[in-house]
Amino acid sequence: MAIFADETTRLLVQGITGRDGSFHTREMLEYGTKVVGGVTPGRRGQGFEGVDGKTIPVFDTMDRAVAETGANVSVIYVPPAFAADAIMEATDAGVALIVAITEGIPVLDMARVVPFVRERKVRLLGPNCPGLLSPGRSKVGIMPGTIATRGPVGVVSRSGTLTYEVVYQLTLAGIGQSTCIGIGGDPIVGTSFIDCLEAFQADEETRAIVLIGEIGGTDEQDAAAFIQRRVTKPVVGFIAGQTAPPGRRMGHAGAIISGSAGTAAEKTEAFEKNGIPVARRPTDVVGLIREVL
Amino acid sequence: MIFMNIHEYQAKEILRQHGIPVPPGEVATTPAEAERSARRLGGTVVVKAQVHAGGRGKAGGVQLASAPEQARAHAAKILGMRIKGLEVQKVLITPAEEIASESYVGVVVDRASQRPVFMVSREGGIDIEEVAARSPQAIRKLAVDTRYGLLPYQAFWLAATLYDDAAQQRACSKILLQLYRAFVESGASLAEINPLITTPAGEVKAIDAKINVDDNELFRRPDIAALRDSSAEPPAETAAREAGLTYIKLDGNIGAVVNGAGLAMATMDLIKYYGGEPANFLDIGGSSNPDKVVNALTIITSDPNVRTILFNIFGGITRCDDVANGIVEATRRIQMRVPLVIRLTGTNERQAVEILEQAGFSASTSMDEVVQRAVELASRA
Numbered sequence: 001m002a003i004f005a006d007e008t009t010r011l012l013v014q015g016i017t018g019r020d021g022s023f024h025t026r027e028m029l030e031y032g033t034k035v036v037g038g039v040t041p042g043r044r045g046q047g048f049e050g051v052d053g054k055t056i057p058v059f060d061t062m063d064r065a066v067a068e069t070g071a072n073v074s075v076i077y078v079p080p081a082f083a084a085d086a087i088m089e090a091t092d093a094g095v096a097l098i099v100a101i102t103e104g105i106p107v108l109d110m111a112r113v114v115p116f117v118r119e120r121k122v123r124l125l126g127p128n129c130p131g132l133l134s135p136g137r138s139k140v141g142i143m144p145g146t147i148a149t150r151g152p153v154g155v156v157s158r159s160g161t162l163t164y165e166v167v168y169q170l171t172l173a174g175i176g177q178s179t180c181i182g183i184g185g186d187p188i189v190g191t192s193f194i195d196c197l198e199a200f201q202a203d204e205e206t207r208a209i210v211l212i213g214e215i216g217g218t219d220e221q222d223a224a225a226f227i228q229r230r231v232t233k234p235v236v237g238f239i240a241g242q243t244a245p246p247g248r249r250m251g252h253a254g255a256i257i258s259g260s261a262g263t264a265a266e267k268t269e270a271f272e273k274n275g276i277p278v279a280r281r282p283t284d285v286v287g288l289i290r291e292v293l
Numbered sequence: 294m295i296f297m298n299i300h301e302y303q304a305k306e307i308l309r310q311h312g313i314p315v316p317p318g319e320v321a322t323t324p325a326e327a328e329r330s331a332r333r334l335g336g337t338v339v340v341k342a343q344v345h346a347g348g349r350g351k352a353g354g355v356q357l358a359s360a361p362e363q364a365r366a367h368a369a370k371i372l373g374m375r376i377k378g379l380e381v382q383k384v385l386i387t388p389a390e391e392i393a394s395e396s397y398v399g400v401v402v403d404r405a406s407q408r409p410v411f412m413v414s415r416e417g418g419i420d421i422e423e424v425a426a427r428s429p430q431a432i433r434k435l436a437v438d439t440r441y442g443l444l445p446y447q448a449f450w451l452a453a454t455l456y457d458d459a460a461q462q463r464a465c466s467k468i469l470l471q472l473y474r475a476f477v478e479s480g481a482s483l484a485e486i487n488p489l490i491t492t493p494a495g496e497v498k499a500i501d502a503k504i505n506v507d508d509n510e511l512f513r514r515p516d517i518a519a520l521r522d523s524s525a526e527p528p529a530e531t532a533a534r535e536a537g538l539t540y541i542k543l544d545g546n547i548g549a550v551v552n553g554a555g556l557a558m559a560t561m562d563l564i565k566y567y568g569g570e571p572a573n574f575l576d577i578g579g580s581s582n583p584d585k586v587v588n589a590l591t592i593i594t595s596d597p598n599v600r601t602i603l604f605n606i607f608g609g610i611t612r613c614d615d616v617a618n619g620i621v622e623a624t625r626r627i628q629m630r631v632p633l634v635i636r637l638t639g640t641n642e643r644q645a646v647e648i649l650e651q652a653g654f655s656a657s658t659s660m661d662e663v664v665q666r667a668v669e670l671a672s673r674a
Contacts, residue, residue: 080512081512101610103578104509105509106480106509106513107402107507108402108510110407111408111439112439112440115438144608147638147639159556160610161552161555163555164639165556165607168607187482188402214555219404238559240559241558243565244561281562281563281566282559
């Protein structure tokens, strides 16, 4: 088992002919992900040269692509100006999960997209996220496959490269992962820490969870409260930005609305108060996970 | 999220275009211009520093002038003043208003509800953050479904919490609807009027305004993008932005080049953990081409405090060989006076190590190791 993506994942790539889309499609294929097609308007019938001499069909529209391939997941690499529409198109085409890698989508676009997706009972991961990786089974997005190995730890994070760092440390220490997920760093994202915690709690393979947070907002505090109430599996935390200068990135209104400055100290306290140990360095996650496994 | 600051006078112009009552104002860059503006406007005026920092009033950047000569004298003091490290280059001259009450109204994108949220309070003025901390019940909040926008009855609910007078409630409702339109049409992540005043005659007016624009909106709003005042930003941060980098200067001596904001913050934390001081936050972002690395090194080496430069790159969408090529290219173009400590791992790591070794650099794969080494080099220098 794993969460959100596994060997049953049949993937479509929106923006398969772009620079990032084509590079990462080949990376996903090499990892063993079942990429069944791609979509780029105006490129129907062109075919995308995959790996081992195999050609992936390219479609103009998502509805045709889903109908002809039976895909259940879509990953999006299209430029920000078209990404909101691409997410809604995928939603309407009937996939169950959409992973939006695109960075730079206007936040007010996402304020329209997220309720659209949610009302249609589709899961959106991201945007501005690295995607997810269920080691040995499926890789959807841009996480480097070589850093992960299959095992009992679920990893969820708001960050991209910091997730890789922690996953890599776990792998070096011989501790594998069930699924690694980056939920994305934008203010409005489709999948929250809590959604991932709920899924990891229900996943038989996952025996412990690493939650990697950062300064700003109250997502980590909300996650800590949820863990206290609903998660029986051990959770280990890490918070980036302990030494960040205050007030440079978020304006005052952010603080007013949450009644919180969103500092690393506040988040660490929320974790520890709810019995979640917090690692000081990324490498310390390994020791804390060992203690609970 | 990353946003673009605009000045008070620019935010007020946007509000005016949407029909919100805002008193007239003129921008001056010299004391003589300030005096002429004060004379044209007549009566008592306020001279207000136009700078991308809060706390202007407390810093002495907002002064009343009862005569044009006094406006000139205040402008002479305020222009060139530094507020939170930023030099004041412009002042706004605007008539002083008689104030019967001060409220706060604002709309901001809220992570938790995933919507724009209005906040209004009868306790307006400079210390709204304090109101929020001290008595959160004094602030009324309302989340907007962007598919419908702010509805008239919702605007009226908010207005009725601020005013008891029927005419003022109507005037405020209208202002809130206009503010929401201004927020959406300028691609803002925050738009606030603080204070929204009533005059003794009963009028409702906006006498200060702030709008932050979502950086991700700028590609489709050239008129808003043109409002950016690069001269009001720290020069290194402007250079970084133009190169597609996110840079914040700090006070330490270890320069850091990292891909990804989370890893960049974790790198700064680790530098501190090992007893060092970071000189900056710098995120080269994803999809980096070699030029980005050249620009990053140019910006960091322009900081005279930097004693060593640390690269911490975990390749994903960023390819390590692109970064390695950038490092080699940069050291060809720039005279490096400080040592480089390099960590590269992830996508195309092997090619990157080859490129670096051919150019005489060594690279590590461990973050702890390179941070310790950078701290050691910086303390020795």
